[in-house]
Amino acid sequence: EDSVKVCNSLLPGLSVTIPEVNYEKALKAWIRDLQASTKSKVVTENGEMSIFGAKIKSISSNPVNVYSKLVRLDSMLQLFASFETKKDQYVESATGAPEYTKALDYLKEFAKNQYIEVAKDQADFEEKKLRDLQKELSSLENEKARMQKSIQSNNNSIISEKENITAQNNELNIVNIASMGQDSTLAAMEEGPARKEKADKIKDLEKRKKKALNSIESSEKKIVRSNEEIDKATNEIPQNERMQENVREQIAVQDAIYQKFADKLKKIKSY
Numbered sequence: 001e002d003s004v005k006v007c008n009s010l011l012p013g014l015s016v017t018i019p020e021v022n023y024e025k026a027l028k029a030w031i032r033d034l035q036a037s038t039k040s041k042v043v044t045e046n047g048e049m050s051i052f053g054a055k056i057k058s059i060s061s062n063p064v065n066v067y068s069k070l071v072r073l074d075s076m077l078q079l080f081a082s083f084e085t086k087k088d089q090y091v092e093s094a095t096g097a098p099e100y101t102k103a104l105d106y107l108k109e110f111a112k113n114q115y116i117e118v119a120k121d122q123a124d125f126e127e128k129k130l131r132d133l134q135k136e137l138s139s140l141e142n143e144k145a146r147m148q149k150s151i152q153s154n155n156n157s158i159i160s161e162k163e164n165i166t167a168q169n170n171e172l173n174i175v176n177i178a179s180m181g182q183d184s185t186l187a188a189m190e191e192g193p194a195r196k197e198k199a200d201k202i203k204d205l206e207k208r209k210k211k212a213l214n215s216i217e218s219s220e221k222k223i224v225r226s227n228e229e230i231d232k233a234t235n236e237i238p239q240n241e242r243m244q245e246n247v248r249e250q251i252a253v254q255d256a257i258y259q260k261f262a263d264k265l266k267k268i269k270s271y
Contacts, residue, residue, distance in 0.1 A: 001093055004082040006048055006067045012092040013067070013082030014103060016111040020118045021077055027070050030079065033110060034066055047071075058109075059102045060085055081107055112271060119268050123261040130254045137247045144240045147233040154226035161219035161226075168212040168219070175209045 002015035018026060030049075031042045037055040049070075053063040065084040070077055083091040083103050091099045 002080060004067050004069060004080040006050070006069075006082070011067055011082040011084075012090045012094075013080055014091075014107050015078055015080045016107045017073070017076050017078050018111045018114050019076040021114045022118075023070065023072050023077060025117075026077055026079075026114050029114060030068070030070060030110065034068075038063070056083075056106065058106050059083060059091070059099050064091075064099075079107065079111065112268065115268050116265065119261065119265040123258065123265045126254070126258040126261050130251065130258045133247055133251045133254055137244060137251060140240055140244045140247060144237060144244070147237055147240070151230050151233050154230045157226045158223050161222045164219045165216050168216045171212040172209060175205050175212065178205055 002013055003010045004013040004015075005011075034042050034049075034051045034054050034056075037057075038051075038053060040051050040053045042049050042051045047069060049068045050066070052065045054066050055063055056066075060083075062085065066081060067084070068079065068081040070079050081103075083099065085091060085097070085099060089095075089097075091097050091103045093100050
């Protein structure tokens with residue numbers, strides 16, 4: 001219970017403090033609440049607000065006049081309000097007005113809702129930071145899994161390419177054996193179908209040899225590439241694990257911070 005100074009007069013009224021709330025935001029919300037459900041407008045002069053015929057059903061079924069002032073303090077706001085139900089009849093405990101408790105609740109509820117918005121914004125901000133860290137950790141975990149999969153895939157590729165090299169070397173041995181003496185035999189043959197058949201056979205053996213050599217060269221390059229990728233992933237995994245540990249520590253700290261603001265919001269809501 002308090003008094004409200006209006007035009008050098010002190011009117012009986014109520015006051016409530018609202019921590020942390022932005023002045024302009026709270027002022028706008030207060031004016032909006034007073035003007036709800038009525039065509040009357042709030043008039044402000046020298047920081048003092050007045051509205052005549054405000055319809056505040058939670059206080060009275062009849063229109064009331066409200067004189068109010070919102071004041072900045074160091075870390076909070078203070079809202080003063082005086083409710084006039086009839087001419088020169090104000091809501092105060094001394095008169096036993098039935099609207100007194102309702103006016104107390106109305107003012108408290110307004111202040112509480114303003115503080116809830118602040119606390120919710122704070123909690124949401126800290127929760128977003130926590131979610132971002134969790135996403136970062138998930139990304140690092142996925143990256144590690146990808147590198148481990150890459151190592152396994154490249155190891156399998158190396159095995160496969162080595163098997164191919166063995167198979168192609170066997171092919172080369174077969175071709176080399178089959179090619180022995182073929183050139184001299186061809187040189188000694190006279191022109192004709194038989195010589196052409198022999199030349200085609202030699203040409204086919206040369207193609208097989210070239211194909212095998214190309215395949216061996218390709219497999220060797222793939223093995224080199226796979227080993228490079230294995231080395232790269234092997235070197236990067238420890239760094240990834242250190243980054244994961246660092247982010248987990250940040251998550252633990254941020255989770256505690258978020259819980260602090262979540263508890264603050266819960267406490268305000270239960271007030």
